[in-house]
Amino acid sequence: RGLFTYDPGFVSTAACESSITYIDGDQGILLHRGYPIEQLAKHSDYLETCYLLLNGELPTAEQKEQFVNTIKNHTMVHQQMTHFFNGFRRDAHPMAIMVAVVGALSAFYHDSLDIDDPHHREVCAYRLIAKMPTIAAMCYKYSIGQPFQYPQNDLNYADNFLHMMFGTPCATYVPNPILSKAMDRIFLLHADHEQNASTSTVRLAGSSGANPFACIASGVAALWGPAHGGANEAVLQMLEEIGDEANIPEFIQRAKDPDDDFRLMGFGHRVYRNFDPRAKVMKQACDEVLAELGIENDPLLKIAKRLEQIALEDEYFVQRKLYPNVDFYSGIILKAIGIPTNMFTVIFALSRTIGWISHWSEFHSSPNKIGRPRQLYTGQKQRDYPE
Numbered sequence: 001r002g003l004f005t006y007d008p009g010f011v012s013t014a015a016c017e018s019s020i021t022y023i024d025g026d027q028g029i030l031l032h033r034g035y036p037i038e039q040l041a042k043h044s045d046y047l048e049t050c051y052l053l054l055n056g057e058l059p060t061a062e063q064k065e066q067f068v069n070t071i072k073n074h075t076m077v078h079q080q081m082t083h084f085f086n087g088f089r090r091d092a093h094p095m096a097i098m099v100a101v102v103g104a105l106s107a108f109y110h111d112s113l114d115i116d117d118p119h120h121r122e123v124c125a126y127r128l129i130a131k132m133p134t135i136a137a138m139c140y141k142y143s144i145g146q147p148f149q150y151p152q153n154d155l156n157y158a159d160n161f162l163h164m165m166f167g168t169p170c171a172t173y174v175p176n177p178i179l180s181k182a183m184d185r186i187f188l189l190h191a192d193h194e195q196n197a198s199t200s201t202v203r204l205a206g207s208s209g210a211n212p213f214a215c216i217a218s219g220v221a222a223l224w225g226p227a228h229g230g231a232n233e234a235v236l237q238m239l240e241e242i243g244d245e246a247n248i249p250e251f252i253q254r255a256k257d258p259d260d261d262f263r264l265m266g267f268g269h270r271v272y273r274n275f276d277p278r279a280k281v282m283k284q285a286c287d288e289v290l291a292e293l294g295i296e297n298d299p300l301l302k303i304a305k306r307l308e309q310i311a312l313e314d315e316y317f318v319q320r321k322l323y324p325n326v327d328f329y330s331g332i333i334l335k336a337i338g339i340p341t342n343m344f345t346v347i348f349a350l351s352r353t354i355g356w357i358s359h360w361s362e363f364h365s366s367p368n369k370i371g372r373p374r375q376l377y378t379g380q381k382q383r384d385y386p387e
């Protein structure tokens with residue numbers, strides 16, 4: 001078929017070299033800078049993993065303290081940014097607001113920005129890691145009509161986010177170590193996943209030399225879809241639609257029917273043809289959180305567990321190697337923490353920001369080329385305009 005390799009969905013095309021994340025989909029292995037995700041989830045925390053992704057090595061105690069303090073210095077957003085929110089209907093989907101407000105950061109950091117300067121790239125990363133939770137929580141507060149909460153820098157990263165989500169001027173958010181750990185694990189498990197749709201989008205947008213905050217906004221947009229980051233929201237919607245364990249067989253049947261568009265949300269993965277290693281950690285975290293909160297008998301959770309069991313034994317799913325992915329369990333944990341469903345993908349976006357900016361930075365730190373895929377033209381041959 002012509003001069004080009006035709007590879008729809010890029011199933012067998014490597015678009016770049018990268019030393020950040022390694023995935024072996026057949027073995028179910030995920031490494032960040034060489035470290036297995038299971039070990040990072042056990043021994044590290046989100047900000048340390050951000051440092052690792054960005055710099056290639058784990059920080060010393062001193063480097064970590066410095067990094068955490070630097071992030072804390074950047075948590076506020078410019079006061080003018082609050083005006084952007086007022087342009088949205090209050091029932092706007094928080095991801096719609098995220099795309100716009102994150103893109104608007106580019107207007108605040110553009111003129112003096114030199115993307116060829118490693119220090120400038122580093123500061124962009126600090127700003128994004130620090131400000132994403134603030135913007136994400138503002139999206140939620142705006143949607144429920146409560147005043148924005150300023151970041152509180154004496155709290156850790158996860159607690160500060162939960163404070164901005166759930167604190168009010170009338171009632172201070174009281175950190176809960178269980179929720180704090182669960183939130184941090186969710187951030188960490190979503191931090192990077194090599195060349196997925198949103199990261200590839202950020203790299204491609206970045207390849208033109210565009211403003212990094214605008215590039216990150218393009219990543220937020222790509223993440224939104226239900227086949228990618230929107231799946232965690234779709235999982236909960238699906239569980240609610242199933243409504244009762246007795247209805248599971250009907251939905252399984254629909255997922256198998258080639259004439260029905262319905263898919264089991266939170267199942268399957270382009271790269272993993274084995275259990276998603278993040279899902280294993282997430283499943284364990286999910287069990288712990290629900291047990292510690294004493295809500296193991298949550299009806300949606302029961303449906304989720306039964307659905308997982310039935311699907312894992314069903315020939316259709318076994319043959320196609322369709323296992324639960326990270327989004328299957330993260331939605332249940334987020335629900336238990338009290339996060340509203342329409343904020344799930346926003347939380348994925350804030351967690352993945354470190355992956356996006358690390359890839360953007362990696363792209364700009366070595367000789368590079370603008371991304372310019374070709375196509376197989378299937379349209380009309382040249383013809384004359386009717387006179």
Ligand code: CMC
Nearest residue numbers: 226227228229231255263264265266267268269270320325
């Ligand atoms: N339910 C039912 N059937 C499925 C599912 C599913 N969730 N996923 C794939 N299949 C079937 C599909 O119909 C096809 O069957 P057949 O060979 O008979 O035509 C076969 O499995 C291969 O599917 P595919 O669409 O070619 O696989 P893909 O690699 O293009 O798609 C996917 C991967 C993740 C988009 C897909 O599995 C899916 O839509 N899953 C549900 C959405 C989801 O959970 N997405 C989150 C992904 S993990 C987090 C992230 O990366 O953002």
